[in-house]
Amino acid sequence: MAFHSTRRLLSQCTNRAIVYSQNGDPAKVLTAVSFRPLPPPAPNTVNVKFLLAPINPADLNVIEGVYPAKPSPTPGLTAEPVFVGGNEGLARVTSIGDGVSGLSRDDWVVMTKAQIGTWCTGKNVGVHDIVKVPRVDGLTEVHAATMTVNPPTAYNMLKDFVPLQEGDWVIQNGANSAVGQAVIQIAASRGLKTLNFVRPRENLSELIKQLEDLGATKVLTYDALTDKSLRNDVKEWTGGKNISLALNCVGGKETTLMTRLLGNNAHLVSYGAMSKQPLSLPTSLFIFKNLTAHGFWQSQWYLTRPREEQEQVMNTLVNLMGQGKLKPPKHEIVSISAEDSDEEAGQKVRDVITKISEGQQGKKNLLRLESSES
Structure with missing residues (x-):
C-alpha cells in the first residue's frame, strides 16, 4: 500500500x-x-x-x-x-x-x-x-x-556613457568574455571600431580569428600594453582620433595600462574584476585628461530604468539577433x-x-x- x-x-x-x-x-x-x-x-x-x-x-x-x-x-x-x-x-x-x-x-x-x-x-x-x-x-x-545579462550589459555600456558616432573607437579588456564578444558585435552593428585585449594563450591565432569574425577591428594580448610602440600604433590605427570609452572587466595593472591609451575627457566603465586585483589609476589621468570612472551592474540597471526602456533594449537586441548580427x-x-x-x-x-x-x-x-x- x-x-x-x-x-x-x-x-x-x-x-x-x-x-x-x-x-x-x-x-x-x-x-x-x-x-x-x-x-x-x-x-x-x-x-x-x-x-x-x-x-x-x-x-x-x-x-x-x-x-x-x-x-x-x-x-x-x-x-x-x-x-x-x-x-x-x-x-x-x-x-x-x-x-x-x-x-x-x-x-x-x-x-x-x-x-x-x-x-x-x-x-x-x-x-x-x-x-x-x-x-x-x-x-x-x-x-x-x-539575452538578459551579457548582451544588455554590452549594449548599455556602449550607449549610456559616451555619445559614440560611427567610426569612433572603443577599447576593452576581457574581449573574449561573453560581454566582450557582445560588445564587439553590437559595436560593429553601429559602425564602431574596437581595440580588444585578451590574455596570451596557446590558441591565440584561433581566438583572434574568432573575434575578428565577430567584427573586432584589432585584437592584442595584454603583453602589448607594455610595448612602448603601442601608442604610436594606436594613433595610426585611429587616424589620431581620441578613444573616449574603455570597458573593463579585469582590473589590475592591465587596466591601468589600457587606460593610458584613452584621450581627453574619456570614460572608463568597469563591470567586472576577473583578475581579483584592485583598480589602480594614475591621478594624472584625472587631473590632466579629465578621466571619468564608472561602475556598471546590469541588475541595478533593471531596478532603476522604466519598463518601457527595458522593453526597448530587449527589442533592439532581439532584432540584432534575428538579423544574425548578434550570435x-x-x-x-x-x-x-x-x-x-x-x-x-x-x-x-x-x-x-x-x-x-x-x-x-x-x-x-x-x-x-x-x-x-x-
Missing part, C-alpha cells in the same frame, strides 16, 4: 527545481526536488514554464555566498526554506492572472528581477519581474535564454529528463558544475529541465 501511495504522490510531482539550503560549494550543496503543479496565478502574476536557463559563473558565486546579490528562499518546495538556483532564463507563459495585460499564453518572457530562481521547470512570477520577448525569424531559444554563445544544453529521479537529476547538475569549476567547459551550459506539466 505504501508503495502505491508513493507512486501516486510522485505522479503528482510534475515540476522540479535545483535548490540549496545553505551556501557552499555548488558541486556539493545543490540538490533536486520535485513539487506539485502550480496553483492558478494570483492577480498581476503569471505562471511560466522555463525552456532554457544558463549556468553562469555569477550563479555559482551566489550559491557560494560571495556575490553581492542575495536570493530570497522559495516557499512551499520543501519543509525547510530553500533557494532555487539561477538568475537568467527563457520561459513560456502557461497561464495568466487577473489584471495582467500585454501577455498571452505561450508568449516568451525573460526575467528582469535578479536572482529570481530560474533552475526549475515552472514558477509563478510577478508581471513586473518579466519582459516579453518578441518572436522574430532567426531568434532561437538559446538567443533568448542568454548566440557557444553552448551545450544539459537536459534533465522528467523520468530521472531527483537524485539522478541533482547528480547531473553537480557533475556539470564540477567540470565548469575545473575549467573543463569551454562553452556556456544551459539547463533544460523537463516536466510532465504543459
Whole structure:
C-alpha cells in the first residue's frame, strides 16, 4: 500500500527545481526536488514554464555566498526554506492572472528581477519581474535564454556613457568574455571600431580569428600594453582620433595600462574584476585628461530604468539577433529528463558544475529541465 501511495504522490510531482539550503560549494550543496503543479496565478502574476536557463559563473558565486546579490528562499518546495538556483532564463507563459495585460499564453518572457530562481521547470512570477520577448525569424531559444545579462550589459555600456558616432573607437579588456564578444558585435552593428585585449594563450591565432569574425577591428594580448610602440600604433590605427570609452572587466595593472591609451575627457566603465586585483589609476589621468570612472551592474540597471526602456533594449537586441548580427554563445544544453529521479537529476547538475569549476567547459551550459506539466 505504501508503495502505491508513493507512486501516486510522485505522479503528482510534475515540476522540479535545483535548490540549496545553505551556501557552499555548488558541486556539493545543490540538490533536486520535485513539487506539485502550480496553483492558478494570483492577480498581476503569471505562471511560466522555463525552456532554457544558463549556468553562469555569477550563479555559482551566489550559491557560494560571495556575490553581492542575495536570493530570497522559495516557499512551499520543501519543509525547510530553500533557494532555487539561477538568475537568467527563457520561459513560456502557461497561464495568466487577473489584471495582467500585454501577455498571452505561450508568449516568451525573460526575467528582469535578479536572482529570481530560474533552475526549475515552472514558477509563478510577478508581471513586473518579466519582459516579453518578441518572436522574430532567426531568434532561437538559446538567443533568448542568454539575452538578459551579457548582451544588455554590452549594449548599455556602449550607449549610456559616451555619445559614440560611427567610426569612433572603443577599447576593452576581457574581449573574449561573453560581454566582450557582445560588445564587439553590437559595436560593429553601429559602425564602431574596437581595440580588444585578451590574455596570451596557446590558441591565440584561433581566438583572434574568432573575434575578428565577430567584427573586432584589432585584437592584442595584454603583453602589448607594455610595448612602448603601442601608442604610436594606436594613433595610426585611429587616424589620431581620441578613444573616449574603455570597458573593463579585469582590473589590475592591465587596466591601468589600457587606460593610458584613452584621450581627453574619456570614460572608463568597469563591470567586472576577473583578475581579483584592485583598480589602480594614475591621478594624472584625472587631473590632466579629465578621466571619468564608472561602475556598471546590469541588475541595478533593471531596478532603476522604466519598463518601457527595458522593453526597448530587449527589442533592439532581439532584432540584432534575428538579423544574425548578434550570435548566440557557444553552448551545450544539459537536459534533465522528467523520468530521472531527483537524485539522478541533482547528480547531473553537480557533475556539470564540477567540470565548469575545473575549467573543463569551454562553452556556456544551459539547463533544460523537463516536466510532465504543459
